[in-house]
Structure formats: C-alpha cells, structure tokens
Amino acid sequence: MSISRYLGLTLNTEYDLRPEERPEIARLPIFSDMDETLRDSIFSASLLQAFPRQLVLFEVGQRADFLHILVDGLVELFTSNGDRDTSMVIVTPGHSFILAAAITDMPYLMAARTLSTSRILLVPAPLLRDTIEQDGALNRATMHELAWDYREMVRALTDMKLRQSTERLANHLLLQSRRLGGADCFQLRGEKRLLASLLGMTPENLSRAFGALAQHGIRVDGLTISITDRKAMEGFARPDPFFD
Amino acid sequence: MSISRYLGLTLNTEYDLRPEERPEIARLPIFSDMDETLRDSIFSASLLQAFPRQLVLFEVGQRADFLHILVDGLVELFTSNGDRDTSMVIVTPGHSFILAAAITDMPYLMAARTLSTSRILLVPAPLLRDTIEQDGALNRATMHELAWDYREMVRALTDMKLRQSTERLANHLLLQSRRLGGADCFQLRGEKRLLASLLGMTPENLSRAFGALAQHGIRVDGLTISITDRKAMEGFARPDPFFD
DNA sequence: GAGATGATTTGATCTGGGTCAAATCGTGAG
DNA sequence: CTCACGATTTGACCCAGATCAAATCATCTC
Numbered sequence: 001m002s003i004s005r006y007l008g009l010t011l012n013t014e015y016d017l018r019p020e021e022r023p024e025i026a027r028l029p030i031f032s033d034m035d036e037t038l039r040d041s042i043f044s045a046s047l048l049q050a051f052p053r054q055l056v057l058f059e060v061g062q063r064a065d066f067l068h069i070l071v072d073g074l075v076e077l078f079t080s081n082g083d084r085d086t087s088m089v090i091v092t093p094g095h096s097f098i099l100a101a102a103i104t105d106m107p108y109l110m111a112a113r114t115l116s117t118s119r120i121l122l123v124p125a126p127l128l129r130d131t132i133e134q135d136g137a138l139n140r141a142t143m144h145e146l147a148w149d150y151r152e153m154v155r156a157l158t159d160m161k162l163r164q165s166t167e168r169l170a171n172h173l174l175l176q177s178r179r180l181g182g183a184d185c186f187q188l189r190g191e192k193r194l195l196a197s198l199l200g201m202t203p204e205n206l207s208r209a210f211g212a213l214a215q216h217g218i219r220v221d222g223l224t225i226s227i228t229d230r231k232a233m234e235g236f237a238r239p240d241p242f243f244d
Numbered sequence: 245m246s247i248s249r250y251l252g253l254t255l256n257t258e259y260d261l262r263p264e265e266r267p268e269i270a271r272l273p274i275f276s277d278m279d280e281t282l283r284d285s286i287f288s289a290s291l292l293q294a295f296p297r298q299l300v301l302f303e304v305g306q307r308a309d310f311l312h313i314l315v316d317g318l319v320e321l322f323t324s325n326g327d328r329d330t331s332m333v334i335v336t337p338g339h340s341f342i343l344a345a346a347i348t349d350m351p352y353l354m355a356a357r358t359l360s361t362s363r364i365l366l367v368p369a370p371l372l373r374d375t376i377e378q379d380g381a382l383n384r385a386t387m388h389e390l391a392w393d394y395r396e397m398v399r400a401l402t403d404m405k406l407r408q409s410t411e412r413l414a415n416h417l418l419l420q421s422r423r424l425g426g427a428d429c430f431q432l433r434g435e436k437r438l439l440a441s442l443l444g445m446t447p448e449n450l451s452r453a454f455g456a457l458a459q460h461g462i463r464v465d466g467l468t469i470s471i472t473d474r475k476a477m478e479g480f481a482r483p484d485p486f487f488d
Numbered sequence: 489g490a491g492a493t494g495a496t497t498t499g500a501t502c503t504g505g506g507t508c509a510a511a512t513c514g515t516g517a518g
Numbered sequence: 519c520t521c522a523c524g525a526t527t528t529g530a531c532c533c534a535g536a537t538c539a540a541a542t543c544a545t546c547t548c
Contacts, residue, residue, distance in 0.1 A: 086406055160405060
C-alpha cells in the first residue's frame with residue numbers, strides 16, 4: 001500500500017495544521033528558535049496527517065516533495081536490495097526524516113513506513129529550502145539535524161564493520177538505558193524482528209544473542225529488559241566513549 | 245605521529261594561502277558561488293598545509309577546530325574499536341572532510357590520515373560557521389555537501405548490511421568504472437588492503453573475491469582492473485539504480 | 489474460548505568469511 | 519643489482535552467523 005494510493009482513499013486524515021496544534025509543533029527543536037512569522041507561514045503551507053500503522057509512506061527513488069516531521073508515533077526508515085531489506089533508522093517523535101533528500105531535492109535513498117499510528121507534519125520541500133535561506137535559526141537547526149543524522153550513520157556503519165552481533169546488541173541496550181536516564185529496566189519499543197534488522201542480524205540470532213547476554217548481566221522477559229549487572233555489561237560491550 | 249606533534253616539528257609546511265593559490269581553491273565547489281569578499285576573508289584566515297603521506301591528521305574525539313578541504317592528494321577517514329580499525333571514506337581532491345563535526349562543534353567521530361602527500365586547506369570552524377550565516381551560496385554548498393556525505397553513508401551501510409563481500413567488490417568496481425566515464429580498464433588508487441578495509445573485508449578475502457569475479461567478467465593484474473564482460477558483471481553485481 | 493495467524497525460540501546444519509601460516513611478489517634502499 | 523621488508527596470494531582450518539525446520543508463544547478474530 002503506497003502513500004499515494006492511501007491518500008486517494010482517505011483524505012479525511014489530512015488537513016491543514018489547526019491553530020491549537022501549532023504551539024505543540026512550534027516547540028519541536030527544528031522550529032523552536034526561528035522567526036515566528038516565518039514559522040507561521042511554514043505551518044500554513046504544511047499538512048498534518050495521521051497514518052495508520054504499517055503504512056509505507058514512500059519508496060526509494062521517489063522525489064522528496066515534503067520534509068517529514070514525526071509529531072506522534074514511530075516510523076522506520078529502511079532500504080532494500082533485491083528481495084532483502086533492512087531497517088536503517090527508527091525515527092522518534094520530534095525528529096524530521098529524509099532531511100538530506102528534501103534539502104538537495106534528490107530522490108529518497110530510504111523508504112519509510114509507520115510502525116504505529118503516527119501523526120506526521122509534511123512541509124513542502126521548496127518552501128523549506130526558501131525559508132532556510134531567510135532564517136538563521138532554522139538554518140542552524142536544519143544543519144545540526146543533518147549533521148546529527150550523518151554522525152548517527154557513521155556510528156551505525158562503524159558498529160556494523162567492527163563489532164559482532166552480540167556486541168552490537170549489548171551496546172544498543174546500554175545506549176537505550178542511557179537515553180532513559182540510566183534506567184536498569186526498560187521496554188523495547190517495537191518487535192524484536194525489527195531490532196534484529198536494525199542491528200543487522202536475523203531474528204534467530206538476536207534470540208541467541210539475548211541468551212548469550214544472560215551471562216553478562218542482562219535479563220529478558222518478553223519486551224522487558226533488565227540490566228542486572230551493569231559492570232559486567234560494560235565489560236562485555238566495551239562502549240566507545242565518543243560513539244556510544 | 246599526531247598532527248600537533250607534526251606541526252611543532254615542521255612549521256615550514258604551514259603557511260597562509262598565497263595570492264596566486266587563491267584562484268585554484270576558489271574554484272572548489274564549496275566556495276565557487278559565494279561572495280568574493282567573504283571568500284577572501286575566509287582565505288585570509290585559513291592555512292594551506294602540505295602533509296607527507298601516512299600522517300595521522302587527527303584522532304577520534306578531538307575537537308573540530310578546522311574544516312579540512314583536500315586540495316591535492318588523498319586522505320582516508322577511519323574509525324576504530326578496540327584494536328581493530330576500518331576505513332570509512334576515501335576523500336578525493338576538491339572535497340571537504342569532517343564537515344559535520346566542524347558545523348556542530350563536536351568531536352571528530354572519525355580519524356584521518358593522508359594516503360599520499362597532500363595539501364589541505366584548514367578553515368577555522370568558528371569563522372566557517374559565521375560566514376555560512378552571512379552567505380547564502382556558501383550555506384547551500386555546505387548543506388549540499390553535508391547531505392551528500394550523509395547519502396554516501398546510507399549507501400555504505402546498506403551495502404554492508406545487504407550484500408556479501410564479493411557483491412560489494414563487484415559494485416565498487418562498476419561504480420569506479422562509471423565515475424571514469426564507463427572505462428573498461430582502470431587502476432585502483434591505493435593499496436588493496438585499503439580497498440579491503442573500505443569494503444569491510446580482510447585482504448585475504450579481497451584476493452579471493454577478485455578470483456571469484458574472474459568468472460563474472462573481471463580481469464585483474466596488480467592494480468589494473470579490466471572489465472572484460474560488463475553484462476556478466478552487472479548480472480552478478482545487480483547494482484541498484486538509485487544507489488550505485 | 490477455539491482456531492488461526494504471526495512472532496519468537498530452539499535445534500541442527502551450512503557457509504561466508506575470518507584467522508593463521510607459508511609462499512610469492514614488488515618495491516625502495518643501498 | 520641485491521637485499522629486505524611489506525603487500526598480496528594461496529592453502530588449511532575455524533567460527534560467527536545464516537538458513538531451514540520445528541516447536542512455542544502471543545495475539546487477534548470470530
């Protein structure tokens with residue numbers, strides 16, 4: 001199911017940004033410091049859409065007509081080669097996606113699908129490009145987001161090339177924990193098969209890797225992860241101070 | 245041998261940009277469309293340095309004080325984890341490197357070393373950031389370069405996750421050929437061990453992969469590659485129309 | 489609640505590619 | 519030209535992780 005077909009069927013989920021929704025979206029990092037007038041003109045030209053889960057938003061190769069900003073929900077960016085595909089990035093609320101394609105007016109290199117019901121702000125790419133040139137704060141925010149995305153890819157590629165799968169999993173779990181303020185117990189968001197794909201391994205192997213981490217201070221119950229021995233985990237994962 | 249130590253020893257290779265060198269550098273894509281006055285002020289504050297081969301320019305974690313622009317030569321960006329390291333990008337003349345770190349004023353995520361004698365323009369990062377805000381053309385060029393770098397990383401990560409090593413090699417060779425205008429015969433730049441690292445494999449395996457490609461239309465003699473049967477090669481490599 | 493569909497786990501096996509070692513090739517120093 | 523050192527190749531072997539198959543487990547539908 002492609003977005004264009006979807007749009008044709010259910011236009012009711014698409015509407016201009018309502019006045020009462022603007023403050024919430026204006027607080028997103030990419031817009032928070034910019035000129036209010038320009039921000040309003042962006043908002044007036046943008047659409048906020050609600051999408052059901054498991055909907056493919058766009059495919060590789062399409063022209064990037066809109067910058068996408070995830071307001072609510074969860075989105076997966078993925079690539080494919082022949083009959084295989086792999087998850088590249090999980091986009092969390094408050095972040096834009098496919099910024100690089102929208103900026104350069106080039107085709108998407110990754111496809112996107114919703115993982116859960118999601119609300120997405122669609123900003124026309126030409127308007128974004130114009131406004132970026134007029135507003136220093138938006139410019140800076142965009143550049144930073146792009147640079148951040150780049151660094152995330154460098155991290156992922158290094159991870160893939162230099163670590164083996166169980167180490168990648170261990171570091172991923174430590175990173176999740178840190179993002180939650182160092183929580184020792186947290187839930188995986190999304191299915192395990194998704195995590196496997198993100199980490200570049202098969203679901204079978206992920207399952208075995210979780211098993212192996214039991215000896216290094218991890219306990220798993222369904223989607224609930226508990227770090228029972230953080231020292232042991234860090235000893236095994238050897239997180240890089242700059243990356244992880 | 246670190247750059248700081250190197251700088252201390254051989255200051256004679258470092259000098260302000262000479263007037264006669266400016267036109268050559270002004271033609272680089274990142275500077276070509278910007279305001280001349282601002283460009284001159286950047287040049288006046290920048291250093292052009294010559295480095296011998298195999299010199300580590302900076303390590304992971306250092307603060308990005310300068311944007312680096314490779315004028316002549318060849319530079320490798322690499323990352324490491326524990327005692328292993330891997331080549332991430334080969335920078336060719338005319339391109340900047342570690343743009344993301346310089347823009348965001350964050351530590352380098354990759355280290356850099358020269359592969360051959362190189363001349364590098366060092367632009368102070370704060371000045372770059374300031375000038376970007378004043379000059380739309382420089383801004384656009386920077387953004388595009390950053391976006392391009394990002395897309396290259398997406399490509400590399402997809403390659404790593406979805407293809408096996410011989411396929412990666414095959415696609416790399418086809419891409420090299422295409423960049424040379426479709427030449428059927430060309431030279432590898434740099435050692436094979438470097439290519440192996442870039443493709444995420446061992447030198448031994450690269451050697452075997454070259455052997456395997458003999459059956460798919462490739463002939464190798466030292467660093468010289470000949471594509472003897474492009475159809476067979478493309479059939480084996482299955483290049484992606486958007487990526488490769 | 490029963491059945492069906494899909495996710496996860498577990499087990500057995502296979503294989504791409506890494507490791508180790510030795511031979512060979514190339515190249516720069518003298 | 520010769521030597522020495524490093525790069526590349528080749529061969530033997532090993533291992534992480536993929537694949538295939540079957541068993542559980544979860545969830546959703548009716």
